[in-house]
Amino acid sequence: MAASLRGLLDDPTIPGSVREAMAADFRRVETMLDRLEREELHIAVFGRVSAGKSALGNALLGRDAFAVGVLHGTTTEADAARLDEASSAGLVLIDTPGINELGGEAREKLAFEVAEVSDLIVFVADGDLTREERDALRTLAATRRPLLLVLNKADRYSDEEREGLLEQLRQHAAGLVRREDVLAVAARPSAREVIEIDAHEREKRTSEAAPADVLALKTRLLAIAEREGKTLSAINAGLFAGRLTDQVTGRVAATRRDVASGVIRQYCIAKSVAVALNPVPVADLLLAGGLDAAMVVQLGRVYGLPLTRGESGRLVAVITTQLAALMGAVWGVQLVASALKGLSGGLSVVVTAAAQGALGWYATVLIGRAAEHYLITGKSWGEHGAKRAVADIVASLDRDSILREAREEILRLLRK
Template sequence: MTGWRERLRDIAGRFRRGDATASAVDKRGGAVAASLRGLLEDPSIPSHVREAMAADFQRVERMLDRLENEELHVAVFGRVSAGKSALGNALLGRDAFEVGVLHGTTTEAGAARLDEAASAGLVLIDTPGINELGGEAREKLAFEVAEVSDLIIFVADGDLTREERDALRTLASTRRPLLVALNKADRYSDDERESLLERLRQHAANLVRREDVIAVTARPAPRDVMEVDAAGKERHLREPRAADVAALKARLLAIAEREGKALSAINAGLFAGRLTDQVSERIAATRRDVASGVIRQYCIAKAVAVALNPVPVADLLLAGGLDAAMVVQLGRVYGLPLTRSESGRLVAVITTQLAALMGAVWGVQLVSSALKGLSGGLSVVVTAAAQGALGWYATVLIGRAAEHYLVTGKSWGEHGAKRAVAEIVASLDRDSILREAREEILRRLRK
């Protein structure tokens, strides 16, 4: 495993366990940035894996840009019409996000730089409502944005519904810092507002710090004003009022100043760590498929050779040579080349363990081989399919055992070869393998 993979998994693992804090991570993000470049430039990742995961690799590129530009991405979540887009606009001081009275105004994620906080590198991300009818795709998008964001503002306009409480817990499970904004606070009296804030703090207990539950008014209702002109005529006017988001903005700027670079590095490392695991699994799956093809090719070759070889016991020696050649091929598949002598020793270890577990099976094979010689070849039709099927089955066992040895880095693991081989034998359906082998051998013999 290369160094960049180890660093990414170390950062991700420590943060998931909760024994890593923002201050414990390189605040410049240098180590994570180097690891991200290692992931993007790793020549060992096959082209077909890169193509299949192109969107994920593009995310990594964007994260690298964020680290280099020292940006902190803030996602805004909440119910439909709770005022998420309006809050974003109020924080920005301009109309960057579309605001409407109908449900579902926000249909896709959009991002805009927080103008007043350009030096802190804050980027605000508006997201779809999490409770839209038929909006599963939009909700999924919102959680995907949370995964690649560094901090989350959860917007509510009253006491939390069960759906909101569930969403808040889910967001907290991403281990992103959370702020809860009670929007439309101007609708409530002072006592009502304090009571609601306390209720929100209770719902968010152990998820959000008390001081991070903040009242805001993103789009206050206009104020009714009576104006009297020079002639004494009265006019009723609706005077717009300024948004009140100063406390929330101050909190965001404080977090960005104190923890922004570290949060961005941690979250980039977490995402890239997960991506590294997915890449490794895809490569492993590809290798398993290729290895299965190699094992099957040698199963056919060995089964037919054993079935048609008229010389007593010589077929078993031939089979051993094929097993050694198969193991050499498997070593190449898994990027762990084996010499002929190494493969021979490995086959000997596996065969010894199989003989101890399945002596009766090998006994049948030896008897079949002897019969074939004693009958001058007349019993080939009777014994060939059975003996060839056993050879096929033995090849599967040897191939899978060798594969286990290679996957674990040329090691049998802490329990040794005996335990590993026994588990492989137990995991395979012998009857179905023998049935498939007999059918394939007979088909080839008829030709």
């Protein structure tokens, strides 16, 4: 798994623009590599605002590692600290922002992201689950991380009430959390009143902090780490790497499509103007064929599948043959317009320039998109062949809007 992550980080085919746009994700991969090498198990402490997530983390650690406050939204950024008592097991707690703070959409997004790249999730509640908490629990379960559901502030309830609440939580979490992984804790129990009687039999009332009651949860976490910690880390790193690879692939494809669109547009302009202004009959169409072949060569470079001039010429011939079969009438109009130039000694260029140039533009778009399809599918037309692929591309494009844009652009250029 470490080799797979390292390969993703070092992949030379990923463009710099994609790396920059996904810098945070690549940093996560580096973090995952580090924790795999250190054999750490990352645990996200998750829940709604004021359920006591930070206090629970501190109780497990035995020190104040996470900020705890009375105001909503004390935790605004993810933080992490090693679980000192379990350093040999490599447990690392990650405290996350609350899911339900008003105006805290960005913090909620951060919390879900942290949970997604963690190995195990501790979901903290302080009573029966709200609809929002049940929705969050289902979303987290969909990340395929092991889940523990913890009833915090259990000291506020009587034994009977606590058992009733635990049973309700087990019912809400049925199919998402194992029954034995629904536990009760008291991260910051209320202070206890202590009554002392002095030598004169006078009562003196004081309060003292009660110790945290998190032993059951800590024992459960250590048992999971001991039994399946390494496996969980490897599986979850693999899941994240798989998703990231899909995202990178999508970004690279989008970047290539953007660059390819720019290339096609450049050739649309060059070809349409050249076709419109060339006064020699049919020669403009031959010139157009040369531009099409050059465009296809450049598209091959964009998609990392270089084509020779011969290959590009043959590809253009296949595409134009299919286009001619589909759109013979349109190509006939272009041939007639080309012939008109010769019959009138070039005087009809102004009359036919915009119309013929627009057709040249449209043809370039069709050839460019068809060549893209061929390259994206690995120099292949797919199982249905060139005829079906070209027909689908023709059907997917709005001819009228392309011709309108082309005419406007050509007239603008001719005015110059």
